[in-house]
Amino acid sequence: MRYRLLPVRHPETAARRRGRRVVACAGVLLASVTALVSAGTLDPSPATAAAPTARPDGTAGSAAPVRPCSKARVTAAVLSLDGSNRATTVHGDDTAYDTASIIKVDILATALLQAQDAGRTLDAHERELAEAMILHSDNASANALWREIGRAPGLEAANKRLGLTSTKGGDGFLWGLTQTTASDQIRLLRAVFDTGSASNAGPAPLDEASRAYIRTLMTHIESDQAWGVSSAAGSGWALKNGWLQRSTTGLWDINSIGQVTVNGHRYLVAVLSAGNTSMNDGIALVERTARAAVESAAGR
Numbered sequence: 001m002r003y004r005l006l007p008v009r010h011p012e013t014a015a016r017r018r019g020r021r022v023v024a025c026a027g028v029l030l031a032s033v034t035a036l037v038s039a040g041t042l043d044p045s046p047a048t049a050a051a052p053t054a055r056p057d058g059t060a061g062s063a064a065p066v067r068p069c070s071k072a073r074v075t076a077a078v079l080s081l082d083g084s085n086r087a088t089t090v091h092g093d094d095t096a097y098d099t100a101s102i103i104k105v106d107i108l109a110t111a112l113l114q115a116q117d118a119g120r121t122l123d124a125h126e127r128e129l130a131e132a133m134i135l136h137s138d139n140a141s142a143n144a145l146w147r148e149i150g151r152a153p154g155l156e157a158a159n160k161r162l163g164l165t166s167t168k169g170g171d172g173f174l175w176g177l178t179q180t181t182a183s184d185q186i187r188l189l190r191a192v193f194d195t196g197s198a199s200n201a202g203p204a205p206l207d208e209a210s211r212a213y214i215r216t217l218m219t220h221i222e223s224d225q226a227w228g229v230s231s232a233a234g235s236g237w238a239l240k241n242g243w244l245q246r247s248t249t250g251l252w253d254i255n256s257i258g259q260v261t262v263n264g265h266r267y268l269v270a271v272l273s274a275g276n277t278s279m280n281d282g283i284a285l286v287e288r289t290a291r292a293a294v295e296s297a298a299g300r
Helices: 014-020 100-117 124-135 139-148 151-162 182-193 208-218 279-298
Strands: 050-054 060-065 073-080 089-091 237-245 252-262 265-276
Touching (some): 100 237, 151 182, 182 252, 208 252
Antiparallel strands (some): 237 252
16 A cells, blocks of 8 residues: 555644744753754854743753854765665764754664554554654654654664664653764664665565655655755755754754756765754754765765
C-alpha cells in the first residue's frame, strides 16, 4: 500500500508564526537549555534580541538578552548515489552535534518501522502528525510521535536496524537535543533514498512504501523552509532543516540534511553546524558548506 498525502492542513499560518517569532524546538524545553525561532523568520542577532524562555505549553516568553561570543564549527558529509563507489566523504571533524529539527526525519522513520513490525501502515492520525512534523516542522506533532515511538529508547532501537551508529536520543522530551554526526545522518538518508542494489546486505529495514512516503514529504516542505542543502541542487531536492538557539550562550545550531540532484546525479548531503552567532549566519555557513561539499564530490 502506498501512502498518499492528506489534504493540506497548516498548524498555524505564516503570519501567525511571524507574529509569535519563537517556538520550542526540543519538545518541552527548559529555559536554561535551548530556544528556537519560528520557521521562516530570520530574527535579529541574539546579541540584540531577547532570548526566549520555554513555557510548559511549548510557547515562549522573553528573557534577558544574551551576547554570544564563539566561533562556529561545521561538518559536511556527502554520498553519491549514482557512482560505483558508495563511500561517504566527510569534510571537517565528524563529531556530535545537536540535531534540532532534523531529528524529525528519524522520528518518522522509526514510527514507520514500528508500524511495519506490527503488520500495519500509519493510521490517519499518525499520518496527520507525520505530515505536520515534516512539511511544517510542527513541534507539537513531533512531541506526540516521539512519545508514540517510545522516546529515545525506541529511536535508538530503530536506528540500529537502519544502520546508524553514533546517534543518541535526547533525554525525556528533549528530542531536539538528540546527538548525531554528519556521517550518521548520511546512513539515515541512505535508508530512505538509496534504492541501489549496493545499499545494504539483505532486505532494507524500511519497505518501499515507507521510504517513498518520507521522500515525498521531504520534497513538499513549506517554501519558507527551503534553504540549506537545497542550495547545492541543480534541479531537484528533498530536505529537512533544523535550527536551535542555545539560551545559555545565545549561539545557534543550524543543520540541513537531504538529497540534491546536480547534472542528473543524486547526492545525499548532511551539513551540521553549531556556535553560529545568528540564524542568518548559520544558514549562510551551511549553504556555503553544502555547495562546496557537493562540488567536490561532483569533481571526482
